[in-house]
Amino acid sequence: MTKHYLPARKPGNAVDRAPDPQQSMAALFGSRVRRLRTAAGLTQAELGRMTHVVSTRITQIERSSGAKPSLELARALDAALVADHLLIDLWPYVYREAFPDWARAFMGHSARAVAIHEYAAHVVPGLLQTEEYGRALLRVGRTLRSEEHLEERLSARLQRQERLAAADRPELWVVLDEAVLRRPVGGPAAMRAQLARLLATAEEPHITVQVLPFTQGEHDALGGSLTVLVLPDGTEIGYTEGAHYGQLIEDPEEVRSFAVTYDRLRAAALPPLMSLDVIRSAMEDDHHEASVPSRSDRRRLAQKQLQQSGRGQLRRDGGRIPRPRPRP
Structure with missing residues (x-):
């Protein structure tokens, strides 16, 4: 019987499995971008040039890694991929994931x-x-x-x-x-x-x-x-x-x-x-x-006032130098 072996994948290989669209709205957004890009016959680099971002940014979006896309980028992707407002409609759900x-x-x-x-x-x-x-x-x-x-x-x-x-x-x-x-x-x-x-x-x-x-x-x-x-x-x-x-x-x-x-x-x-x-x-x-003094100005003023009032001086670390106690 002939045994067939699948080649081992190297870590970080570009063929790593894409994120599950059901895991998050960002993953769903990235999945739609990838599907539309593939259907249009575009590479990530080509789509990046069309939307004025580097190809690695397209990779991040498709894999839902890194920062989430801005609204401006979502609009650019929607126009470049002729998505008929699909990506723009998805974007509000993507950005809400950044909140508790x-x-x-x-x-x-x-x-x-x-x-x-x-x-x-x-x-x-x-x-x-x-x-x-x-x-x-x-x-x-x-x-x-x-x-x-x-x-x-x-x-x-x-x-x-x-x-x-x-x-x-x-x-x-x-x-x-x-x-x-x-x-x-x-x-x-x-x-x-x-x-x-x-x-x-x-x-x-x-x-x-x-x-x-x-x-x-x-x-x-x-x-x-x-x-x-x-x-x-x-x-x-x-x-x-x-x-x-x-x-x-x-x-x-x-x-x-x-x-x-x-x-x-x-x-x-x-x-x-x-x-x-x-x-x-x-x-x-x-x-x-x-009219608002800086923090260093406020500290210098406070130190000066303490010295003038005879209430002791401040150490450099902000603590008070104790007065010597009179001998009995």
Whole structure:
């Protein structure tokens, strides 16, 4: 009997088995790109030249390795492969994989919502963030895995903002806690640009921005941000979010309670025109680069004040040099 042996594959060989499309949306996206490319009779290098990327980037996409494709690249691939919008339609599901599980369901619902009512306790909502502000926030995320992961999330966040200019754009009503305006995320320059962005977007007829001032004191949503989504069929969905968690609320009674809380916050907030004045004031008074001393300047000033007050000196490592005790 003649025995037939298959040749052994070398590690990293180009004929290694492709990833299972059922494993992830990125694998499904890569599988479709590979199938369309093969049907078109194109090599990876040829497709790379058509979409202005190197051939290894096409390899990464087809094998769902490396960074996920940006929306711009998905559009270029769709056009080059005559995919009839298939790859563009798949892309939102691919980019959501860059986010924790608890965020994906909310993102899916918000993409369909006809109205988004949001109270932001700590930071500017993602739909209104500038690139610099968003990058500064995402960089300190506890679930961040790498620089590539950061860019994936940032690209996804900025892409979500495109819906505010689409034909089916939702009504967006945002109540910002005053703390959002005073915290210089990304530094003074980035914060000034962010506040300018708020002023510009608030002029859009479908966007309303209010500020809840510190003087309002305690309220029902002090623990974190909340959002109420209104879907096309009139169904309302609630969502609460902290720094590293999120919770979707779909029970009608609970959602109604969240909606009442949001209405109270909106009623307690400053009127829209007065709110814009507060945003301008924060931009002019709190976020001038020249008025914010550097960390080294602050340390030198603190050391000088301690020396002048006779309370002791600081060691170079930041500790205090103890005073000599009087002898008995």
